Amino acid sequence: MDFLRPLTLADALAAKAEHPDAVPLAGGTDVLVELNFDHRRPAALLDLTRVPDLHEHSRVDGRVRIGAGVPYTRIIAELGADLPGLAMAARTVGSPQIRNRGSVGGNLGAASPAGDSHPALLAADAEVEIASVHGARLVPVKDFYLGVKRNVLAEDELITAVHLAPATGPQQFSKIGSRNAMVIAVCAFGLALHPERERVGTGIGSAAPTPRRAAEAEEFLAGELTDRNLWHAPRALEDSVKRRFGELVARAASPIDDVRGSAAYRKHALAVMARRTLGWAWQDYLEGSRRACA
Template identity: 70%
Template sequence: MDFLIPSTFAEALAIKAERPEVVPIAGGTDVMVELNFDHRRPTALLDLTRIAELTEWAPSENLLRVGAGVPYVRIIDELGDRLPGLAMASRTVGSPQIRNRGTVGGNLGAASPAGDTHPVLLACDAQVEVASVRGTRMIPAAEFYLGVKRNALEPDELIAAVHLAPAAAPQQFSKVGTRNAMVIAVCSFAVALHPEQGRVGAAVGSAAPTPRRALAAEEFLAGELSDAGLWESPKPLLDSVRRRFGELAAEAASPIDDVRGTAAYRRHALAVLARRTLGWAWQDYCGTGETRSQSCA
C-alpha cells in the first residue's frame, strides 16, 4: 500500500486526478477502523494532514467556511457560539481523543447514515465545497448523501470545506445511544429555527439509508408558528403541536432492525427526540434563564 503525503491542496488534487482510487485520510477515525478490521484494503492512502488550508475556517460572504480538516474539538471551542448545532453534534462524537482527530470532512466522506453531524448540516442548509483539478463546485447537503456510505463525490474530487450560515436563532441536536457520546447513534435528530425566513430545518439520522430532512415536520411547524404569529410574539407551544411535530419527524424515517435497535424503537425514539429538541430550541427562542423557563416551558 502506497502512503502519499502532499503538502498542498493542489498537489492532493493532482494525485487524486491521476489515481482516483486513492483513499483520503485525515483524522483516520473511520479509515483506520476499516483497515484494522480488514474491511478495506486500498492500493494507496492520501494523507491530508499536512495541508494547512484544510484546517482553517473563516467568514465567506454571509457564511462561515469550515475547512474539511478542522477537528471537532475546534468546532466546539472556536465556533460553538456561531454554529451551536454543529458544536452540539460534535460534542457527542466518540471520546475526547476521537474529537481531537475526527473532522466534519471525514464524517461527510464516510457518508454513514449514523454520522452525528449530518442531521445538523441538513437542518442548517449546509453547502459542501468539493474540488478537483477541473474546478470547484458546491453541493447542497440535501443532495450529498446518495445511499449507505455513498456520497456525491466524483472519483477525482476531494472535500474542501463545508459552508454554513452563522446561527441567527436557536439550534438543537440530540441522539440516542447506549452510552450516548461514546457510541454510534441508534437514532439522532436536529432542529434549526430560521425566523428571518419564517421556516424550520429538521433532519433525522441513523434511521434511514441516508440522513434525511423531515420535510413534512418542517412545513407543519413553520405553518403553525406563522399562523399564530409566534415568530414575532413567542409564547409556549401547544403540546399538540410539539407531539405532531414529533410524529411527522418520525414518519420521515425508514429504519431497520439491527443490533443497536429495532425499527419500531427508532421511530418511537425519533418522535420523542424531535418533541424534546423542539421544546429546548423554542425555550431558547423565547428567552433565557428563569424568564425562559417560566414563559415558554
C-alpha cells in the first residue's frame, strides 16, 4: 500500500489525479476502522492532515466556508453561534477523541446514511465544494448523496469544503441511539427555520438509503406559518400543526429493519423527534421575537 502525504492542496489534487484509487485520509475515524477490520485494502492512502487549506474556516460572500478537515471540536467552539444546528449535531459525534479528529468532510466522503452531520447540512441548505486538477464546483448537499455510502465525487476529485449561510432563525438537531453517547444513530433529524425566506429546512438521517429532506413536511409547515402570519406575529403553534409535521417527516423516510432498530420504530421515532424539535425551535423563535419587541 502506497502512502501519499501532500503538503498543499494543489499537490493533493495532483496526487488524486495520478492515483485515482487512493483513499483520502483526514481524521481516519472511518477509514482506519475499515483497515483494522480488513474491510478495505486500498492500493494507496492519501493523507490530507498536513494540507493547511483543508483545516481553515472563513467567510466567503456572506457564507461560512468550512474546510473539509476542520474537526468537530472547532465547529462547536468557533462556529456554534453561526451554525447552531451543525454544532448540535457535532456534539453527538462519538467521543471527545473522535470529535478532535473527525470532520464534516470525512462524514460527507463516507456518505453513510447514519452520518451525524448530514441532517443539519440538509436543513441548512449547505453546498459541498469539490475540486480536482481541472477546477472546483459547488454541489447542493441534497444532490450530493447517490446511495448507501455513494456520492457524486469523480475518481479524481476531493471534498475541499462545505458552505453554509449563518443561521437567521432557530435550528435544532435530535438523534436516537441505543445509548446516550458514542453510538451510531438509529435515526436522526435536523430542523432549521429560515424566516427571512419564510422557509423551513429539514434533514433525515439513518432512515433511508441516503440522507434526505422531508420536502412535503417543509412545505406544509412553511405554508402554515405564512398563511397564519406567524413569521411576523409569532404565537404558540397548535398541537395539530406539530403532529401533522411529524407525520409528514415520518412519511418521507424509507427505513429498513436492522440490528439497531426496526423500520416501524424509526418512523415512529422520526415523528416524535420532528414534533419535539419543532416545539423547541418555535419556542426559541417566540422568545427571540419577544426580546426584539422589548
